[in-house]
Amino acid sequence: MSARPRILVAPLDWGLGHATRCVPVIRELQRQGAEPVLATAGRAAAYLQAEFPGLELIEFPAYDIRYPTGSMYWNIGIQSRKLLRAVKQEHRQLQSIIRRLGIKAVISDNRFGCFSQQAPCVFVTHQINIPLPLGPAQWAANHANHFFIRKFRACWIPDHKPEGLSGALSRPFPGLRYHYLGILSRFSPLQLPWKYDVLALLSGPEPQRSRLEHALTTQLQAMDLQVLLVQGKTESYQEFDAAPNIRVVSFLGTAGLHGALASSEFVICRSGYSTLMDLFAMGKKALLIPTPGQPEQEYLAKNLQVQGVFPFQTHSTIDLAKGLSAAEEYTGFPKSGRTGEGLEAAIGALLQWV
Numbered sequence: 001m002s003a004r005p006r007i008l009v010a011p012l013d014w015g016l017g018h019a020t021r022c023v024p025v026i027r028e029l030q031r032q033g034a035e036p037v038l039a040t041a042g043r044a045a046a047y048l049q050a051e052f053p054g055l056e057l058i059e060f061p062a063y064d065i066r067y068p069t070g071s072m073y074w075n076i077g078i079q080s081r082k083l084l085r086a087v088k089q090e091h092r093q094l095q096s097i098i099r100r101l102g103i104k105a106v107i108s109d110n111r112f113g114c115f116s117q118q119a120p121c122v123f124v125t126h127q128i129n130i131p132l133p134l135g136p137a138q139w140a141a142n143h144a145n146h147f148f149i150r151k152f153r154a155c156w157i158p159d160h161k162p163e164g165l166s167g168a169l170s171r172p173f174p175g176l177r178y179h180y181l182g183i184l185s186r187f188s189p190l191q192l193p194w195k196y197d198v199l200a201l202l203s204g205p206e207p208q209r210s211r212l213e214h215a216l217t218t219q220l221q222a223m224d225l226q227v228l229l230v231q232g233k234t235e236s237y238q239e240f241d242a243a244p245n246i247r248v249v250s251f252l253g254t255a256g257l258h259g260a261l262a263s264s265e266f267v268i269c270r271s272g273y274s275t276l277m278d279l280f281a282m283g284k285k286a287l288l289i290p291t292p293g294q295p296e297q298e299y300l301a302k303n304l305q306v307q308g309v310f311p312f313q314t315h316s317t318i319d320l321a322k323g324l325s326a327a328e329e330y331t332g333f334p335k336s337g338r339t340g341e342g343l344e345a346a347i348g349a350l351l352q353w354v
Helices: 023-031 042-051 072-078 080-101 135-149 208-220 254-262 273-282 295-306 320-327 343-353
Strands: 006-011 035-040 057-059 103-109 121-124 154-157 178-180 196-201 227-230 239-243 246-249 264-269 285-288
Touching (some): 006 023, 035 042, 103 343, 178 343, 196 254, 208 320, 254 264, 254 273, 264 320, 285 320
Parallel strands (some): 121 154, 196 227, 227 246
């Protein structure tokens, strides 16, 4: 048994965002003398295994939500039984893991079943409040969300104090034990000569990821711009030219993406929260295209446009020439934004509990 406390880090496996924002958490655990153990599934597992090849990784159940409709929350609603089964399965598996591996604490990034009486557990989320267009549906979703969050010893919010980057999404409810971590990103400011006019970052669930790739490639190949398009597909590495001006890579590790962001003038991407935190850390300008049917991404994009930071376009009305021209008139994120100012204290407090 290691003398260092073993801390389980369990990010949700929808896309890569939950896994990427856990990178600074894992690094801070290591810096403070803990031994992280990782638990996730799918592309998130592949990503973390590549980033931390020396750490033990446990396969957790995939939530495996399908997308038969254009509404994320309707898709979740009609598959709620399957989702609850996955939550129960990961909860049972967690109890065994804690005993078998001597886990001293658990950091769960949006995995609702990763709570236990055997070890202190914290829940990482920027979405304490779920935005939905219908009042009764929003009440029911938030009632369930708050029910699970209350099962954890504390809630860690990856944002500045309100109102931060996540706006009203992260506003605490009465009685919540919470701590602001600051913006969580694996990146820090980096100055490199510009190599690309546009960096296109794809992410999120299928088939929306592939649809966006097709739409961007179709328009960008007709523009006089040098483009790097990152597909966000971690299954195997590929690199090819989709057009004379468009270089495509299936995915980039942390160092590669760091360099790509630093050497690109503009970014085109979804308005997923982890992506926005990376843009904040790098002080970038961007054009946002929210994933259709995801009110959270739509809220974040609209909120940033109202603040004059980024413009956004809907998937059905993409006009890249117009959008990139508009992006020049927006401020983008500042070049010296602070990140992770509350992370060291949060990890220190967690290790005191064990």
